[in-house]
Amino acid sequence: MKAFHLEIITPERIFFSGEVEELIITTPDGQRGVLPSHTPMIIAVDVGEIKIKQAEKFKSCFSAEGFLEIRPDKVVLVAQVVEWPEEIDIRRAQEAKRRGEEQLRQKQSLQEYHTTMSSLARAMARLKIKKSMNID
Amino acid sequence: MNITEIKGRIASIEQTRKITKAMYLISSVKMRKALSKLEKNATYLDRLRMTIKDILLHSGDIDHPFIKDCTGNRTAFIVIAGDKGLAGPFNNNVLNMAIKHMEGCEERFLFTIGHMATSFFNRKNYMVDIEFLHTAQNPELYHARQISEVLIDLFTQGHVDRIEIIYTHLISTLSQEPRAITLLPMDLDFFVDVKEDSNFGGTFQYDPSPKSVFDTLVPQYLIGVIYSVLVQSYASEQCSRMAAMDSATQNADDIIKDLRLKFSRARQAAVTNEMLEVANATNAVLDL
Numbered sequence: 001m002k003a004f005h006l007e008i009i010t011p012e013r014i015f016f017s018g019e020v021e022e023l024i025i026t027t028p029d030g031q032r033g034v035l036p037s038h039t040p041m042i043i044a045v046d047v048g049e050i051k052i053k054q055a056e057k058f059k060s061c062f063s064a065e066g067f068l069e070i071r072p073d074k075v076v077l078v079a080q081v082v083e084w085p086e087e088i089d090i091r092r093a094q095e096a097k098r099r100g101e102e103q104l105r106q107k108q109s110l111q112e113y114h115t116t117m118s119s120l121a122r123a124m125a126r127l128k129i130k131k132s133m134n135i136d
Numbered sequence: 137m138n139i140t141e142i143k144g145r146i147a148s149i150e151q152t153r154k155i156t157k158a159m160y161l162i163s164s165v166k167m168r169k170a171l172s173k174l175e176k177n178a179t180y181l182d183r184l185r186m187t188i189k190d191i192l193l194h195s196g197d198i199d200h201p202f203i204k205d206c207t208g209n210r211t212a213f214i215v216i217a218g219d220k221g222l223a224g225p226f227n228n229n230v231l232n233m234a235i236k237h238m239e240g241c242e243e244r245f246l247f248t249i250g251h252m253a254t255s256f257f258n259r260k261n262y263m264v265d266i267e268f269l270h271t272a273q274n275p276e277l278y279h280a281r282q283i284s285e286v287l288i289d290l291f292t293q294g295h296v297d298r299i300e301i302i303y304t305h306l307i308s309t310l311s312q313e314p315r316a317i318t319l320l321p322m323d324l325d326f327f328v329d330v331k332e333d334s335n336f337g338g339t340f341q342y343d344p345s346p347k348s349v350f351d352t353l354v355p356q357y358l359i360g361v362i363y364s365v366l367v368q369s370y371a372s373e374q375c376s377r378m379a380a381m382d383s384a385t386q387n388a389d390d391i392i393k394d395l396r397l398k399f400s401r402a403r404q405a406a407v408t409n410e411m412l413e414v415a416n417a418t419n420a421v422l423d424l
Contacts, residue, residue: 007183009179009180009183009184010180011176011177011180011181011277011280011359011360011363011364012173012176012177012180012277013176014176014179014180027343027344028344028348029343029344032343039341040339040340040341041340041341041342041343042191042340042341042342042343042349042353043342043343043349044343044344044348044349044351044352044353045352065352065356066352066356067187067349067352067353067356069187069190069191069340071190076183076187078180078183078184078187078356080277080281080356080359081277111285111289114285115285
């Protein structure tokens with residue numbers, strides 16, 4: 001199977017670097033797959049799940065906002081936070097979700113609203129990935 | 137100085153030495169932590185800047201507020217210093233550089249990170265517009281996110297035309313240097329030092345559109361840069377404090393050594409004196 005080089009980089013570490021067969025990311029318009037020899041492109045990445053296909057198997061992980069740069073030689077995903085499902089702290093995510101929902105009920109400035117919405121989105125995405133892992 | 141005076145001084149310097157020694161040990165631990173953070177962040181920042189340079193190079197003219205030309209001269213300065221003193225020349229260097237850098241700028245906004253920066257500018261009668269609290273110590277991504285949100289708001293609403301950040305760059309554990317970098321608007325000139333990583337000549341497509349990609353990319357870039365600058369500054373502070381405390385401890389050792397010598401001499405002199413007195417007295421009695 002054809003493969004391409006993928007790097008996933010966050011401010012705190014190099015999360016992933018290696019050959020993969022397919023990558024699925026969440027964009028503001030929905031999910032999007034990247035296969036080898038994709039045309040050079042820059043894609044905004046939204047909070048959600050990303051899937052990496054290696055040896056015919058998909059591995060999923062959580063990703064916060066970022067962007068994907070598809071170059072002829074490699075693909076680079078730069079994101080704020082990327083976590084494997086086993087690294088997700090479910091209690092922290094639940095707490096963040098509760099806190100976010102609580103804050104939404106209160107009066108907020110527009111800036112506070114955006115902050116709350118994005119932290120809520122992160123918490124929900126984390127919980128969703130954790131949940132889908134437990135069912136498998 | 138008599139013997140009791142010297143004894144008192146030795147005791148007090150030993151106390152001070154204990155403090156400087158402890159501070160040295162603490163900052164060396166903190167420095168190691170900061171350096172490991174810095175190392176992990178360096179790759180991220182390099183890649184991020186490379187990508188942005190790539191995009192700027194390969195995309196022709198993108199019409200976006202973040203890359204427009206600088207028209208006005210209202211500049212926002214962010215100055216990063218430490219929360220505490222006793223770090224050698226660390227705070228002074230960066231703050232004096234900031235003052236020099238801000239000269240000649242008529243309309244300016246001043247943001248500070250670290251108590252030392254705030255109190256310094258208050259003393260010099262500069263208006264501090266916003267003070268970001270609890271960020272100078274142990275910087276987290278979360279702080280960088282907050283700061284960049286404030287900055288982007290100011291910039292997109294047209295309150296400022298330019299955002300600069302002044303911090304201390306860590307060259308090595310032994311040398312640090314205050315630096316100023318421009319955050320916004322973005323321009324190819326600020327990426328001269330970034331090496332290009334490929335020679336591919338095509339252009340990129342954007343999904344959904346160049347504008348919306350830049351809308352998410354630039355905040356990312358800012359968060360990345362602010363975080364790394366915070367980490368740099370924090371590491372510099374610890375390195376600087378470590379060096380300062382090390383030399384203070386050595387000074388204390390020197391002084392103690394000196395005083396011990398003086399103490400021995402004074403004691404010896406006192407003993408000799410007493411002996412002389414006794415001998416004289418004995419002689420006088422025998423002569424009688």
